[in-house]
Amino acid sequence: MLSVRNIVKQYATHRALDNVSLEVEKGKIFGLLGPNGAGKTSLIRIITQITAPDSGDVFLNGERLNTKHISQIGYLPEERGLYKKMEIGEQVLYLSKLKGLHSSEATKRIRYWFEKLEMKDWWNKKVEDLSKGMQQKVQFVATVLHQPELIILDEPFSGFDPVNADIIKNEILELNKNGATFIFSTHRMESVEELCDNIALINKSQKILDGAVDDIKASYRSNTYWVEYEGNYTLSNNEVFQVLQTEVVKEHTLVKLKLQENRTANEALIQLLPHVNIHRLDEVIPTMNDIFIEKVKGQNHE
Amino acid sequence: MNKILLIIQREYLSRVKKKSFIIMTFLTPLLIAGVYGLIGYFTYKGIKDTHDSVAVVSNNKTLTEQLQTDKNISYTYLNSDLEKAKKTLNKSDYDYVLYLPEFSLEEPKGIELFGAKQAGLSLNKRIASDIEELIRNQKLKQSGISQSDLDKLKTDVDITTKKIAETGDEQESSAGASSFIAFTAGILMFMFIMLYGVQVMRGVIEEKTSRIIEVMVSSVKPFQLMMGKIIGIALVGLTQFMLWIVLTLTISTAVVSIFVGKEDIKKISANTQVQGQIAQANPSMAAATTQAGPIGDIQKSLAGLDVGKIVCVFIFFFLGGYLFYSALYAAIGSAVDSETETQQFMMPVMMPLLLGYALSLSVVTNDPYGSTAFWLSMIPFTSPIAMVVRIPYGVANWELSLSMIILVLGFIGTVWMAGRIYRVGILMYGKKTTFKEMFKWFTYKN
Numbered sequence: 160m161l162s163v164r165n166i167v168k169q170y171a172t173h174r175a176l177d178n179v180s181l182e183v184e185k186g187k188i189f190g191l192l193g194p195n196g197a198g199k200t201s202l203i204r205i206i207t208q209i210t211a212p213d214s215g216d217v218f219l220n221g222e223r224l225n226t227k228h229i230s231q232i233g234y235l236p237e238e239r240g241l242y243k244k245m246e247i248g249e250q251v252l253y254l255s256k257l258k259g260l261h262s263s264e265a266t267k268r269i270r271y272w273f274e275k276l277e278m279k280d281w282w283n284k285k286v287e288d289l290s291k292g293m294q295q296k297v298q299f300v301a302t303v304l305h306q307p308e309l310i311i312l313d314e315p316f317s318g319f320d321p322v323n324a325d326i327i328k329n330e331i332l333e334l335n336k337n338g339a340t341f342i343f344s345t346h347r348m349e350s351v352e353e354l355c356d357n358i359a360l361i362n363k364s365q366k367i368l369d370g371a372v373d374d375i376k377a378s379y380r381s382n383t384y385w386v387e388y389e390g391n392y393t394l395s396n397n398e399v400f401q402v403l404q405t406e407v408v409k410e411h412t413l414v415k416l417k418l419q420e421n422r423t424a425n426e427a428l429i430q431l432l433p434h435v436n437i438h439r440l441d442e443v444i445p446t447m448n449d450i451f452i453e454k455v456k457g458q459n460h461e
Numbered sequence: 462m463n464k465i466l467l468i469i470q471r472e473y474l475s476r477v478k479k480k481s482f483i484i485m486t487f488l489t490p491l492l493i494a495g496v497y498g499l500i501g502y503f504t505y506k507g508i509k510d511t512h513d514s515v516a517v518v519s520n521n522k523t524l525t526e527q528l529q530t531d532k533n534i535s536y537t538y539l540n541s542d543l544e545k546a547k548k549t550l551n552k553s554d555y556d557y558v559l560y561l562p563e564f565s566l567e568e569p570k571g572i573e574l575f576g577a578k579q580a581g582l583s584l585n586k587r588i589a590s591d592i593e594e595l596i597r598n599q600k601l602k603q604s605g606i607s608q609s610d611l612d613k614l615k616t617d618v619d620i621t622t623k624k625i626a627e628t629g630d631e632q633e634s635s636a637g638a639s640s641f642i643a644f645t646a647g648i649l650m651f652m653f654i655m656l657y658g659v660q661v662m663r664g665v666i667e668e669k670t671s672r673i674i675e676v677m678v679s680s681v682k683p684f685q686l687m688m689g690k691i692i693g694i695a696l697v698g699l700t701q702f703m704l705w706i707v708l709t710l711t712i713s714t715a716v717v718s719i720f721v722g723k724e725d726i727k728k729i730s731a732n733t734q735v736q737g738q739i740a741q742a743n744p745s746m747a748a749a750t751t752q753a754g755p756i757g758d759i760q761k762s763l764a765g766l767d768v769g770k771i772v773c774v775f776i777f778f779f780l781g782g783y784l785f786y787s788a789l790y791a792a793i794g795s796a797v798d799s800e801t802e803t804q805q806f807m808m809p810v811m812m813p814l815l816l817g818y819a820l821s822l823s824v825v826t827n828d829p830y831g832s833t834a835f836w837l838s839m840i841p842f843t844s845p846i847a848m849v850v851r852i853p854y855g856v857a858n859w860e861l862s863l864s865m866i867i868l869v870l871g872f873i874g875t876v877w878m879a880g881r882i883y884r885v886g887i888l889m890y891g892k893k894t895t896f897k898e899m900f901k902w903f904t905y906k907n
Contacts (some may be wrong), residue, residue: 171901207679234679240672257680
């Protein structure tokens with residue numbers, strides 16, 4: 160649905176994006192990850208047509224990005240706000256009219272959303288009278304009101320309490336089920352694992368990793384397993400595995416094994432079965448957080 | 462285009478609906494009218510009410526005439542001697558005792574004025590000028606001029622200034638009226654550009670600090686947002702200006718007719734003529750009497766001035782000057798994070814405006830056709846003020862057109878320039894901006 164091809168963006172002496180390409184499939188939730196200053200916001204600003212790239216192209220549904228697409232994209236920036244002196248209803252109405260919605264249709268939809276998110280009495284309130292969490296809700300409504308095909312959320316959960324964060328998460332999932340494509344820009348890796356289908360990792364202006372979350376995690380498997388068994392039989396290195404760590408907890412022993420090259424977990428089990436009573440075998444899979452840190456740190460050390 | 466209209470609408474309505482706008486709009490003409498009403502009232506009252514009665518003790522045999530009583534001063538000649546008059550002064554109806562000793566016409570000395578209160582400067586001068594007139598008449602008589610000839614000596618000269626228009630038509634004009642209108646227009650223009658330019662800046666800063674800006678620019682182009690704001694606020698300015706004109710005219714008329722009836726206006730002008738002579742010797746009174754002067758003049762020669770043209774030119778130059786400066790203000794607003802940081806950028810923008818204002822009200826009003834006036838009214842930084850100051854005196858059409866064209870080119874230039882700075886500045890947070898930085902933004906590609 161969204162295709163970013165060889166984007167370069169240069170600011171005076173600083174190159175914000177260096178030949179970045181990525182593909183976002185329709186109906187997916189895409190995570191755009193990267194440390195601060197990596198170029199995420201620059202990329203989002205290009206997709207939302209706030210700025211233009213120096214070179215490279217962006218295609219939405221096979222069409223080169225143009226002003227028509229503004230109404231098909233909803234953007235919730237990280238630095239977000241509202242007009243303090245304006246009434247909530249009027250404000251959301253104004254923002255949705257700027258996205259090309261007609262007054263009557265917009266009013267209908269605002270009422271629907273306000274009802275849904277328990278904001279019914281807010282219409283005539285001024286922004287300055289709302290708490291930060293409440294303002295976030297208003298901003299979320301303003302972002303999705305014009306039913307965009309592509310919704311870009313930059314740190315959507317910052318500022319929400321757990322209850323409201325959960326409400327918003329469910330709304331995101333529901334919108335996604337109904338066909339909306341999402342791009343998430345975030346540092347919060349737990350929400351990435353929970354929500355995202357695909358990710359791209361940007362560091363120092365370059366894309367250093369992308370793909371489906373499951374595939375990436377799979378590729379970061381290190382053939383390491385936790386094995387738990389009864390008794391305190393001591394394992395030693397052999398041709399199938401290497402013992403990395405041993406812990407004894409009460410009657411049980413926990414051992415971290417790393418398989419030798421081209422060996423499988425089954426072969427390790429065969430080695431163990433004659434000696435011990437196995438309780439549990441878990442593969443050690445890195446979290447997105449581990450991958451993120453490893454990748455970014457690795458690159459920064461170069 | 463539709464989006465710009467939406468932005469204009471919001472910028473306009475959100476300001477016009479504000480309480481402060483309504484209060485300002487309705488209060489300002491009341492204040493202006495009130496101040497003028499009060500000045501008029503007190504001037505009138507001052508002229509009417511100033512009345513001093515002076516008892517005159519004269520030992521003077523040289524002067525054959527007596528001091529003449531009129532509306533503001535009455536002279537009563539007493540037959541008692543000075544000491545007695547001084548002693549009874551506090552119990553008498555007189556305010557002052559004037560002592561005229563015997564003196565020679567060449568060297569009138571020893572004249573004294575006694576009063577329970579200190580005599581004011583204007584009274585002092587008034588009496589002095591009355592005595593001087595007596596002495597002058599006495600001298601004239603001594604040289605053999607008869608009383609009837611003396612009376613004939615007084616002539617009133619009234620110069621009607623006429624300007625020959627390019628068409629050859631003669632137009633009655635008035636230096637007083639022209640300068641009055643020039644001053645008012647100059648001050649108004651300065652005020653308007655400052656007031657509304659700063660409003661644009663504030664609006665931009667507000668959008669930046671409240672962080673709505675990034676939401677906005679994902680829907681509209683930064684340039685649309687900037688122009689929408691600038692135009693919206695210009696309409697607020699025009700609305701206020703129109704309301705002020707209408708309200709000021711209505712209220713002033715009302716105030717004038719309440720405080721000063723029509724009869725009284727006639728009396729004032731009659732007084733003014735009577736007092737013309739005194740005014741010459743009496744600066745403070747002169748100031749008071751000339752107050753009535755230009756106002757009367759204005760009414761008389763408004764017909765001579767092309768009011769329609771002046772108003773149109775004013776509106777054109779207000780819009781032009783406002784666009785020119787507000788674009789700069791918008792650029793400043795986009796470059797800073799809060800209003801306190803605007804100082805360093807405000808100065809270079811304020812300076813030409815202030816300079817234009819100061820020069821227009823001094824040099825240009827004195828010499829509306831000089832080369833300073835010409836250049837000030839051509840350079841777009843100063844032309845909005847200089848031109849409205851010049852226009853009541855009459856400006857050649859080619860000059861006016863040229864100045865208008867330069868101003869239009871000027872504001873297209875500043876709007877374009879500001880647009881380039883604005884689009885980068887609004888997305889920069891928490892960085893202290895310098896001029897160098899702003900120049901860098903200017904050179905950025907999209």
